[in-house]
Amino acid sequence: MDTLLSVENLTVKFRLRQGDLTAVDNVSFTLGRGERLGLVGESGAGKSVTGFSLINLISKPGFIDSGSIRFEDIEITRLSDTAMRKVRGEKISMIFQDPMMTLNPVLTIGTQMIETLRAHVGCSRRQAEAIALENIRKVHIPSPEKRLKQYPHEMSGGMRQRIVIAIALMASPGLIIADEPTTALDVTIQAEIMDLLLELCATEGVGLILITHDLAVVSQVTQRIAVMYAGRIVETGDTQQIVHRPKHPYTQGLLAALPQHSNRQNRLNQIPGVMPSLIKIPPGCSFHERCDLCQDLCREQIPQLNEKSSGAHVACHLAE
Amino acid sequence: MFAFIVRRIAQAVLVMLVISVIGFAIKSAVGDPVRDLVGIAVSVEERMALREELGLNDPLPVQWVRFVTNAVQGDLGHSYFFKKPALEVILKKAPATIELVLCSSLIIVLFSIPIGIFAAVKPNNFFSRLFMSLSIVGVSIPVFLTAIILIYIFAVELHWLPSYGRGDTVRIWGFWDTGLLTWDGLKHLVLPSISLSSIMLPLFIRLIRAEMKEVLETDYIKFAKAKGLKLSRIYLLHAFKNTLLPVITVGGVQLGTMIAFTVLTETVFQWQGMGFIFLEAVERSDTSLLVAYLVVVGFIFVLVNTVVDVIYGLVNPTVRITGRK
Numbered sequence: 001m002d003t004l005l006s007v008e009n010l011t012v013k014f015r016l017r018q019g020d021l022t023a024v025d026n027v028s029f030t031l032g033r034g035e036r037l038g039l040v041g042e043s044g045a046g047k048s049v050t051g052f053s054l055i056n057l058i059s060k061p062g063f064i065d066s067g068s069i070r071f072e073d074i075e076i077t078r079l080s081d082t083a084m085r086k087v088r089g090e091k092i093s094m095i096f097q098d099p100m101m102t103l104n105p106v107l108t109i110g111t112q113m114i115e116t117l118r119a120h121v122g123c124s125r126r127q128a129e130a131i132a133l134e135n136i137r138k139v140h141i142p143s144p145e146k147r148l149k150q151y152p153h154e155m156s157g158g159m160r161q162r163i164v165i166a167i168a169l170m171a172s173p174g175l176i177i178a179d180e181p182t183t184a185l186d187v188t189i190q191a192e193i194m195d196l197l198l199e200l201c202a203t204e205g206v207g208l209i210l211i212t213h214d215l216a217v218v219s220q221v222t223q224r225i226a227v228m229y230a231g232r233i234v235e236t237g238d239t240q241q242i243v244h245r246p247k248h249p250y251t252q253g254l255l256a257a258l259p260q261h262s263n264r265q266n267r268l269n270q271i272p273g274v275m276p277s278l279i280k281i282p283p284g285c286s287f288h289e290r291c292d293l294c295q296d297l298c299r300e301q302i303p304q305l306n307e308k309s310s311g312a313h314v315a316c317h318l319a320e
Numbered sequence: 321m322f323a324f325i326v327r328r329i330a331q332a333v334l335v336m337l338v339i340s341v342i343g344f345a346i347k348s349a350v351g352d353p354v355r356d357l358v359g360i361a362v363s364v365e366e367r368m369a370l371r372e373e374l375g376l377n378d379p380l381p382v383q384w385v386r387f388v389t390n391a392v393q394g395d396l397g398h399s400y401f402f403k404k405p406a407l408e409v410i411l412k413k414a415p416a417t418i419e420l421v422l423c424s425s426l427i428i429v430l431f432s433i434p435i436g437i438f439a440a441v442k443p444n445n446f447f448s449r450l451f452m453s454l455s456i457v458g459v460s461i462p463v464f465l466t467a468i469i470l471i472y473i474f475a476v477e478l479h480w481l482p483s484y485g486r487g488d489t490v491r492i493w494g495f496w497d498t499g500l501l502t503w504d505g506l507k508h509l510v511l512p513s514i515s516l517s518s519i520m521l522p523l524f525i526r527l528i529r530a531e532m533k534e535v536l537e538t539d540y541i542k543f544a545k546a547k548g549l550k551l552s553r554i555y556l557l558h559a560f561k562n563t564l565l566p567v568i569t570v571g572g573v574q575l576g577t578m579i580a581f582t583v584l585t586e587t588v589f590q591w592q593g594m595g596f597i598f599l600e601a602v603e604r605s606d607t608s609l610l611v612a613y614l615v616v617v618g619f620i621f622v623l624v625n626t627v628v629d630v631i632y633g634l635v636n637p638t639v640r641i642t643g644r645k
């Protein structure tokens with residue numbers, strides 16, 4: 001599989017009054033063309049920031065401190081604003097969490113779809129409209145012609161997320177970054193949207209980075225997983241390998257917390273403790289404060305991602 | 321949308337009725353219609369007879385209904401000083417005031433929108449900071465002071481612009497005396513309209529900036545950026561169209577406030593408009609004229625607000641939907 005995206009030693013910081021907050025710390029991963037990667041971890045682990053840094057759209061006062069992001073043959077971190085604009089939406093699209101907030105309330109669906117294509121491709125309104133209609137069909141929304149003239153508030157949350165997916169596909173990107181695309185939706189609709197996303201990425205050959213807390217969803221949709229903790233990737237590898245044979249104590253904890261793994265008395269086996277503040281990450285393994293297996297080495301030395309017997313790469317001194 | 325318009329018009333009628341009650345109250349409390357008609361050199365008996373004849377001894381509600389009925393037919397009483405129907409006197413002065421308000425509104429729109437947007441998009445820019453500081457100074461200087469300073473600089477010292485009156489006017493459509501079509505008229509318009517806009521302009525710059533900044537923080541703007549749109553399109557279409565809604569609402573109300581400020585501006589610049597006449601009417605206790613002014617200004621205010629609400633409905637798709645129900 002040829003490489004679509006390769007991130008190397010990416011570090012993203014936020015310059016705050018109390019000091020620099022390291023939201024993404026020395027993160028590396030790659031993604032093949034048409035491959036689907038799950039980015040999981042608890043709240044505040046740096047998943048969204050990682051996602052946004054791929055299109056250089058980190059909110060203020062965040063900035064890419066060091067590292068490289070290579071998409072096809074483009075070095076994202078060194079692009080001018082104009083060149084970056086051409087990457088966004090054309091090569092890499094993004095899907096946000098809350099479809100109620102993502103679409104502009106005062107512009108029609110048609111306008112918002114067509115402008116996405118016309119920002120990148122020199123084509124007439126008519127041609128863009130034809131592609132918009134085609135994409136609305138692809139996301140299984142009935143009577144597409146009518147939809148073009150509607151406003152977002154005339155649609156349900158599930159519908160809107162379908163439209164957002166259709167917008168993401170407008171310029172036929174190579175990669176879609178979906179940041180918790182179903183979290184804000186009704187439970188009954190979540191699976192539908194996820195299936196749709198999976199179906200489209202597969203048929204269109206689009207790569208997907210799926211950001212989520214939900215390991216169950218990730219195991220159904222993605223081929224590979226990267227588990228993030230306190231800004232670092234602690235375990236990455238084949239999805240089935242990791243879900244069935246997790247090596248990192250944090251991943252093991254996450255999986256044990258899933259409802260089907262919990263026993264009756266203790267329905268949710270939450271990992272005790274909280275994630276350390278990203279302004280002051282403790283030395284050594286960032287997970288050591290919450291780890292049952294913690295040893296002196298863990299408090300002193302940051303573990304590197306190394307290939308383990310399972311084939312996954314794990315950042316833990318003790319995993320074998 | 322149709323139902324929405326009908327509802328707004330019903331509200332407008334209600335507000336006009338309230339205004340009529342106020343106008344009527346003033347008229348029956350301090351006015352003297354007999355004097356308005358025949359002056360003061362008339363005997364007491366004749367006065368009593370005239371009062372009876374005019375229905376001034378009828379119960380108040382009956383008089384009020386008559387007042388409203390007459391008003392709807394364009395009869396707002398007789399001006400004691402001008403010896404003419406009050407409405408005629410007011411309407412003759414209306415073009416002067418309307419042109420002044422229009423010019424000020426134009427100044428406000430032309431300057432507040434680009435400056436407000438710029439200050440929101442580049443909050444740390446030197447000019448943004450400058451405009452924001454100036455706008456604080458601007459709102460805190462009273463209109464008459466601004467007017468006097470402007471007169472001193474541009475009329476007295478520099479002799480660039482005239483300081484009072486409307487200058488040459490031209491009659492159009494048979495009844496409208498406009499100063500917009502002559503060079504002299506335009507020159508006379510400059511200082512009064514700047515003075516009149518001096519309070520509202522800073523207010524609108526700050527309002528547009530604040531609303532725009534809030535909109536720029538939303539997810540849909542971030543999404544628009546993630547789609548790779550040009551910044552100009554994001555700012556001027558995606559963000560500004562959302563900024564416009566609250567600005568239109570406030571704008572409608574402020575336009576009414578501006579009419580109130582015309583009284584001041586017109587007095588300082590001897591601008592022969594409705595506000596000028598109103599102040600004269602107060603000095604001469606010309607009650608009918610005074611009430612006519614209130615009713616006419618109230619009507620303009622209500623009309624403007626209704627039109628603004630309908631425009632709001634056109635810009636905001638959610639209003640259209642509720643109206644459709």
Ligand SMILES: Nc1ncnc2c1ncn2[C@@H]1O[C@H](COP(=O)(O)OP(=O)(O)OP(=O)(O)O)[C@@H](O)[C@H]1O
Binds near residue numbers: 049
């Ligand atoms: N605009 C910002 N200003 C300051 N700090 C920020 C900002 N955005 C994110 N951060 C910090 O970066 C860290 C990572 O945030 P991020 O949004 O990537 O977490 P996440 O893994 O996506 O969590 P969630 O599951 O809650 O979305 C957080 O600790 C947060 O405090």
Ligand SMILES: [Mg+2]
Binds near residue numbers: 047048049179
């Ligand atoms: Mg997030």
